[in-house]
Amino acid sequence: MCTSCESCKRRDEYFYRNLDDEKKYFLVLMIGDFRDEMIIPEELVQRFKREILGEIKLETRNGDNHAIVVAKIQEKRIFTVGWRQFVANYDLQIGDLLMFRYKGNSQFNVIIFDKLGREKASSVVLDPFIPRVQDRGNEAHEIGSSEKMDVQCGRCNNWLEYHYADLDNENKYFLMLMMGDFQYEMIIPEGILERFKGEFPREIKLETQNRRSYKIGVAENKLDTCYNQKLVFSVGWGEFIETFGLQTDDMIVLIYNGNSQFSVIIFDKHGCEKALSVIVDPVPPPVQERRPYGTDIVKSSHFHSQPMQRQPFIVVNGLPVESPPTEGQWRAQLEMDKSCQGSMAAINTPPSESSGLRGSLSSEHGHGVRDVPVSSNIVKRKAKLSSSQKEQLRDGYITAHKTKLTSTQKDVVKQKVQSIESKTLIFVAVMYKCNVESPFFLTFPNYYAQKYLGEEARMHLELLGVKWQVRFPDNRGDKKLKHGWRKFAQGNNLKMGDICLFELLSNQSTMVVYVIPANDANVD
Incomplete structure (x- = not known):
């Protein structure tokens, strides 16, 4: 996938905002004085199509439901009634993070991470000896006083951690914060390795929400002389970082799918998903039948001509933007993208075959070279390190x-x-x-x-x-x-x-x- 220009980013953002809310994830960081009330970041509100107001339900992974009232105060949406008890139930601390996904009918699934990127075991493991928080309909205003979970002691926490560790890896979520010099290699946090059952794979595949896959090598950090050897994401990691433009304080959530494969959800520092990792490009670059050239890596038989009907333009913020494609078009494009996975080559096309681009890339300026998705080598040669x-x-x-x-x-x-x-x-x-x-x-x-x-x-x-x-x-x-x-x-x-x-x-x-x-x- 080539790196995106500003126009591509704006297009991706538009299509993302037009997705159903049920297809979106949000991350919220616990900062400041969040214990009694918490402001929902404006960046998340803007990306949500529905109005987030009134009573909502938060459902943790162990099935517990929590009613929270969202109030609008001075144009800000704030978690109010019920929030304090939710914070106490899961012992939320500064630096913890909550990942939300809308499931309809004012209900959200919520996954709770501590500041080290580990799931809070109390939100995943069902302890039969701890009274459960029951769904009480429209009685959110009573939750703060009457529906109170027991605060776990040290023994309870150890019991929960033990049973969480015993879960299959496929039932675990891991969060990683981009910090330090992560662009070239990144140390896998110790918390992830400790909670991963068995040996961590030496090569993994990361699959984004739009079903693009990236192979990442896992190697030992042999230069760490002070502590035990650490595992790092190495070969392929730099390309993954560059493709999605990951910056310091961006975050990724990994979900193990088995067979060394992880689903990955990519967030910016505001807790918003990176649209590039979610949206399937509805208009891929056309690839025509042609005789092979010596520099070709991708065979033309890997691509199939499936023209999509062009959508009418509408105006958003004074700019012309295409209307979202239909669900059928998204699915057709998704299948096409699957067949193109791993294709990382520049295809040299004779100038005569570039006429379909209406002169936007003339033979004089474009030299008949265009990008195939998942390639960035044409623009700039990656610097080699000694x-x-x-x-x-x-x-x-x-x-x-x-x-x-x-x-x-x-x-x-x-x-x-x-x-x-x-x-x-x-x-x-x-x-x-x-x-x-x-x-x-x-x-x-x-x-x-x-x-x-x-x-x-x-x-x-x-x-x-x-x-x-x-x-x-x-x-x-x-x-x-x-x-x-x-x-x-x-x-x-x-x-x-x-x-x-x-x-x-x-x-x-x-x-x-x-x-x-x-x-x-x-x-x-």
């Missing part, structure tokens, strides 16, 4: 490809990186002659440039509170900093052997620079 750079990623920094740090330098750099506590990867550069003398330039590694610098041409370097304006001459390959670098290097008296650490701030236009003098680094 073995030493892969090791550096574990410690939160990266150097240029050919930079070799001594063992002493590694220790000093690692200590400094830890003290900075940056939320982004830190670029570390050892000053060589070309950095502090003519021709005065500094090269950022391709991996770092693609991931953090983007198309930004102008930036500021900040050292000891003083800012220096610098500029990159172009955006191809490694970013080479020239304009303004000489003034920065001379103004701060940088010497050969000094080590500079660059921390990109959240505004992405300023990098704070930390300097470790050559003498302090004890260069061998």
